[in-house]
Amino acid sequence: MFTDEQWARIEPLLPSNVGRPARPFGEHRRVVDGMAYRYRTGIPWRDLPVEVFGPWQTVWKRHRRYAQDGTWDRILTEILAQADAAGTIDWKIxxxxxxxxxxxxxxxTTRPDQDTGASSNHKNLASNGGEPAGHGIGRSRGGLTTTIHRAVDGKGRPLANIVSGGQRNDGVMLAEVLADIDVPRVGAGRxxxxxxxxxxxKAYATGVNREMLRERSIRAVIPEKSSQINARKKxxxxxxxxxxxxxxxxxDRNVVERSFSWSKQWRGLATRYDKLAITYRAGVTLNAILNWLQRLGDTP
Structure with a gap:
């Protein structure tokens, strides 16, 4: 799943428990490849080929741990910081x-009757383990579904990923998606x-969203709904x-559609098999990391 060059970029960013009482992590690359392979194929964790990736329990437990402690978010943030320092992020998102x-x-799993719209992102991983009360599953016209809310740069590379229940309206999530964009400077600076x-x-064409973007001095490129046009003319x-x-x-908005198309080549993301929202979102983030690693040479 990872080329040697791609692996060399993320290996130093992976955690290690060497020197701690616990058993040191071993065979990082094989285990991480197992995580990516599982989401690409959509097979059960138990069906991972042991001769290729080792015991499935090891792959699962490490994925669960990385989802809990935000490892994949930290790696993606570091990649974004390097890309921003190189001037390769197109900030027309x-x-x-x-x-x-x-x-x-x-x-x-047990889900409450309400609160299925709660979302999971990297900023709430520290509180409540980042797991929303409804596990990010809601009932929409398609049945029990999960929604991935995403912001991509002008080249379609992911900047933010949030998981919520499938019934959550796209437009009301805009502020939360934008709040999830946080790219550190390599040197000094905020x-x-x-x-x-x-x-x-048009799903985002609300007065609340336009006002929020205006207050932040962000240019809004959002068409009006026909109902809004008619009401204004009346x-x-x-x-x-x-x-x-x-x-x-x-x-240029179609880049986000192409980004979803690329992500859903991974069958484990196109269909959600994970019980927990944070482990599913960790798979989404791992996919985003590979997206960036394969396209770091793209210029704005």
């Missing part, structure tokens, strides 16, 4: 969400958290002017 059907193996522009479809001169919209720049 696109935001969207995609639905993944939850398999029956993911839904046989982390980069504000994109130059946000490209999003009010005549009192309806005000339509919001600014760059139709030419909006054509």
């Amino acid at each position: 696109s935001v969207d969400a995609t639905i993944s059907r939850a398999h029956q193996h993911a839904t046989n 982390p980069r958290t504000r994109p130059d522009a946000v490209l999003a479809d 009010r005549g001169s009192n309806g005000g002017r339509p919001p600014a919209f760059d139709a030419e720049l909006y054509k």
Whole structure:
């Protein structure tokens, strides 16, 4: 799953318990390859080929540990910091969400009647283990589903990933998705958290979102809904002017759709088999890391 060059980039960033009372980690590359292989193929953890990846319990336990302590988020953050220092991040970002059907193996946990819309991201990993009360599974028109909310840069490379219940509206999650963007500076300076522009479809065309972007001095490239256009026209001169919209720049929004298409080549992400939202999201983050490693040479 990883080339030698890609592995050389992330190996120094992986945790080690050498010198601690516990048994030292061994065969990092084989275990991490097992994690990626499992999500790419969508097979049960127990079916991982032992002769290739070692005991499945080792692969699973280390994945669970890395999901809990935020290892994959720290590695992605470091890769983003290096890319930003090299000037290869295109800060005209696109935001969207995609639905993944939850398999029956993911839904046989106790879930409350409410609160299935709670989300899991890297900022709440420290509190409550990052696990939302409803395990990020909700009931939508497609049944029991999970939604991945994502922001990508202008080249379609992931900057933020949030998992929520499938019934969660895309538009109400915009502020949380943007809050998940936090790219540290390699040298001195505060982390980069504000994109130059946000490209999003009509699901995000609310007054609340436009006002939030305006307050943060972020250019909004979001088309109006037909209902909003009609309501404004009915009010005549009192309806005000339509919001600014760059139709030419909006054509670039498709990069987020291509990003989801790339991610869902991994069958374990296209269908959610994980019971816990944080382990599923860890798989999404691992996929994002590989996306960046394969495309670090892309320029804005």
